[in-house]
Amino acid sequence: MTVLQEGERIHLVDRKNRQYALTLKAGDVFQLSGETIAHDLLIGKPDGMLVTLSRGRRLLALRPTLSEYVLKMPRGAQVIYPKDLGVIVQWADIYPGARVFEAGTGSGALTMALLRAVGDRGHIFSYEAREDFAQTAMKNIERYLGPSRNLTVRQKDVYEGIEERELDRLILDLPEPWRVVPHASTALRSGGIYLSYVPTIPQVMQTVEALNRVAVFSMIQTFETLLRTWNIEGRSVRPDHRMVAHSGFLTFARKVDAGFASGGTDLEDSAPHDEDEP
C-alpha cells in the first residue's frame, strides 16, 4: 500500500471534483472555508483515503496524477495542457531511451511528461532563457518525480544555438520557433522528429516556411486538438457548457536526407495505404 508522505504534494478533492493542492508538512494545518485538518492526520494515510475536516466536510486525499499536478503546481510560465501533453508524447514518438531536446522549460510540465516517457535510459536536455523560470521548473519537477539524473537544464537562449548533437527528438514551446529551425536541422539526427507548439497561425506559417527553407525536413503536418468533456447525470447527458476551446497548434516534421522535397502533408492524405490490408 502506498501512503502519503511528508514533503509530498497531494490534492484534497471534494464531491464536485474541485481539487485543493497542499504540500504535506508535519505540524502544518490545511484550511478551507473556515474548516481545518492537521497535516499530521494525512501523513502516513493511504492514497485515496476519505478524510473529515473540523466541521464535518469530507474530502478525498489523493496523490495527483501528472495531469492534475501540472494544472495546480506553481507556475512561472503558462504550461502545456494535459490534452496536448499526451498528444505530443505520442505524435513526437517519445520512446524509452530517447535523447530529447526541449525549449523553453517554462514551468516544467512538458519536461515531466518527457522524462516519464524516455525513462531511466533516456535523457532530456532543456533550455530556458529565464533563470527564475528554470528554478521554478526544477522545483516542480523534483517535487513530483524526485531527483532526475537524466535531466540537463541549461539557462540559455536557444535562438543562439543548440550545443547537443544526434538528438532523437526536438520540441519547442516558445514564441519564435522558426528562429530555432536552422539549429534544429543540425542538432537532430537523420530520421529525428521536430515538433513546435504555438498559439497562432501566423507563427505556424513562419515555422513551416523555415522548415521548408532548410530543406532537410519532410512530412510536415500541423493540427490542433479539441477536448470536449460531457455531463452524465441521470437524463442530463450532454456536452459540458464550458471547454478549453483553444490552446495551441502542433507542427511536426521529420528530418530526412537533404534533397527529398519538403512540403505540407494533409493528415487525410497521410492515412496509411497498406497494400497488405484485406
Ligand SMILES: C[S@@+](CC[C@H](N)C(=O)[O-])C[C@H]1O[C@@H](n2cnc3c(N)ncnc32)[C@H](O)[C@@H]1O
Ligand atoms: C510557454 S513557456 C513553456 C512552458 C512549458 N512547455 C511547460 O509546459 O511548462 C515558454 C518558455 O520559453 C522560454 N523562452 C522564450 N524564449 C526563449 C529562448 N529564446 N530560449 C530559451 N527559452 C525561451 C520562456 O522564458 C518561457 O519560460
